[in-house]
Amino acid sequence: xxxxxxxxxxxxxxxxxxxxxxxxxxxxxxxxxxxxxxxxxxxxxxxxxxxxxxxxxxxxxxxxxxxxxxxxxxxxxxxxxxxxxxxxxxxxxxxxxxxxxxxxxxxxxxxxxxxxxxxxxxxxxxxxxxxxxxxx
Amino acid sequence: xxxxxxxxxxxxxxxxxxxxxxxxxxxxxxxxxxxxxxxxxxxxxxxxxxxxxxxxxxxxxxxxxxxxxxxxxxxxxxxxxxxxxxxxxxxxxxxxxxxxxxxxxxxxxxxxxxxxxxxxxxxxxxxxxxxxxxxxxxxxxxxxxxxxxxxxxxxxxxxxxxxxxxxxxxxxxxxxxxxxxxxxxxxxxxxxxxxxxxxxxxxxxxxxxxxxxxxxxxxxxxxxxxxxxxxxxxxxxxxxxxxxxxxxxxxxxxxxxxxxxxxxxxxxxxxxxxxxxxxxxxxxxxxxxxxxxxxxxxxxxxxxxxxxxxxxxxxxxxxx
Numbered sequence: 001x002x003x004x005x006x007x008x009x010x011x012x013x014x015x016x017x018x019x020x021x022x023x024x025x026x027x028x029x030x031x032x033x034x035x036x037x038x039x040x041x042x043x044x045x046x047x048x049x050x051x052x053x054x055x056x057x058x059x060x061x062x063x064x065x066x067x068x069x070x071x072x073x074x075x076x077x078x079x080x081x082x083x084x085x086x087x088x089x090x091x092x093x094x095x096x097x098x099x100x101x102x103x104x105x106x107x108x109x110x111x112x113x114x115x116x117x118x119x120x121x122x123x124x125x126x127x128x129x130x131x132x133x134x135x136x
Numbered sequence: 137x138x139x140x141x142x143x144x145x146x147x148x149x150x151x152x153x154x155x156x157x158x159x160x161x162x163x164x165x166x167x168x169x170x171x172x173x174x175x176x177x178x179x180x181x182x183x184x185x186x187x188x189x190x191x192x193x194x195x196x197x198x199x200x201x202x203x204x205x206x207x208x209x210x211x212x213x214x215x216x217x218x219x220x221x222x223x224x225x226x227x228x229x230x231x232x233x234x235x236x237x238x239x240x241x242x243x244x245x246x247x248x249x250x251x252x253x254x255x256x257x258x259x260x261x262x263x264x265x266x267x268x269x270x271x272x273x274x275x276x277x278x279x280x281x282x283x284x285x286x287x288x289x290x291x292x293x294x295x296x297x298x299x300x301x302x303x304x305x306x307x308x309x310x311x312x313x314x315x316x317x318x319x320x321x322x323x324x325x326x327x328x329x330x331x332x333x334x335x336x337x338x339x340x341x342x343x344x345x346x347x348x349x350x351x352x353x354x355x356x357x358x359x360x361x362x363x364x365x366x367x368x369x370x371x372x373x374x375x376x377x378x379x380x381x382x383x384x385x386x387x388x389x390x391x392x393x394x395x396x397x398x399x400x401x402x403x404x405x406x407x408x409x410x411x412x413x414x415x416x417x418x419x420x421x422x423x424x425x426x427x428x429x430x431x432x433x434x435x436x437x438x439x440x441x442x443x444x445x446x447x448x449x450x451x452x453x454x455x456x
Binding site for chain 1: 148149152153155156159160218219222223224225226227228230231234235237238243244245246248250
């Protein structure tokens with residue numbers, strides 16, 4: 001049987017259009033051997049959650065630079081749960097003050113990554129924490 | 137049994153996971169496929185192919201909008217290439233059609249080629265069956281950006297649409313022998329650009345040289361223009377959807393649909409035989425270590441691969 005290949009989605013919720021970081025990460029995930037779905041800018045939490053379910057990803061990475069992460073990240077987790085997809089692990093990144101980390105963890109995010117963290121460390125974190133979904 | 141029922145009811149989670157398991161070669165997924173197979177054959181399967189950046193994803197997005205106005209449902213499979221080095225992929229076609237993602241009448245799934253060379257991925261054929269069984273009226277398949285001979289899409293679609301754009305100069309010459317032969321409908325996208333008239337003439341010239349067409353269907357050429365000029369873009373999309381429906385009707389009226397389905401059936405049988413006969417033998421050879429021993433022999437030139445293969449065939453398939 002073939003090895004399960006990790007599928008990951010990179011998404012940008014809200015009105016922030018600064019997607020360089022998201023694209024760098026998408027490229028980095030491709031090079032790590034993951035099938036990476038990128039959905040582009042200006043997405044609502046509903047659209048992102050629905051897409052993540054249709055694509056059956058193991059992990060959803062949200063990116064936000066505008067400061068709206070306090071609303072958008074927890075809202076996306078909520079929409080995923082409404083779709084019965086609480087097995088999709090959500091991580092987030094962008095311009096996020098350390099004071100907000102706990103709020104995001106409490107909302108259900110598994111990891112938060114901010115400027116200064118090396119790409120290799122993000123991939124290492126994923127290798128250690130994200131297991132490809134194998135249930136029916 | 138439960139999974140089959142959920143697929144037929146159109147459960148999105150079940151369907152997306154099943155496609156995933158088929159891609160990954162999970163044996164249980166194949167058992168589910170056996171049960172689903174009898175519920176397939178209702179959807180109209182439409183393939184979009186053409187060079188990278190021709191506008192396939194954008195056209196599909198606009199087509200979904202038009203089709204949804206009639207109340208019909210759509211399943212979409214988008215194929216992008218896997219990296220030959222890492223096996224990773226960027227699946228980015230979805231960006232163009234994200235606005236449909238919360239519409240329950242639309243299901244969009246991206247697939248990586250995983251080494252397949254025909255412009256599709258190996259799992260596409262089965263994924264089409266699944267979207268068909270979940271009740272989608274149309275199943276749209278977008279190939280990777282194609283060059284000359286990624287023509288695998290004809291084995292899976294009832295209607296093949298080749299999207300061409302002006303300004304590619306000599307490439308038209310180059311693709312004459314491959315991709316252009318498989319079109320049921322041509323779309324000249326970005327037709328507001330210089331060279332659209334010339335491209336139209338080239339295609340007409342090519343079609344004029346053909347010795348008749350099956351069912352009398354001469355592939356129409358539809359021009360689609362700047363999508364920001366919404367009125368004329370929409371009009372051309374309505375024309376495209378009408379033409380797609382007419383093509384399907386033409387296949388049915390002339391008893392040609394069977395030929396298309398037979399192509400797919402033959403291919404699927406070949407693949408199924410491959411996994412029923414060859415795969416178990418390969419697995420045994422690898423697990424018993426025989427494969428390594430044989431590779432060593434070939435390496436040391438103490439045996440040749442042809443004799444070894446014949447011996448294996450005799451051992452495992454005594455009837456042959």
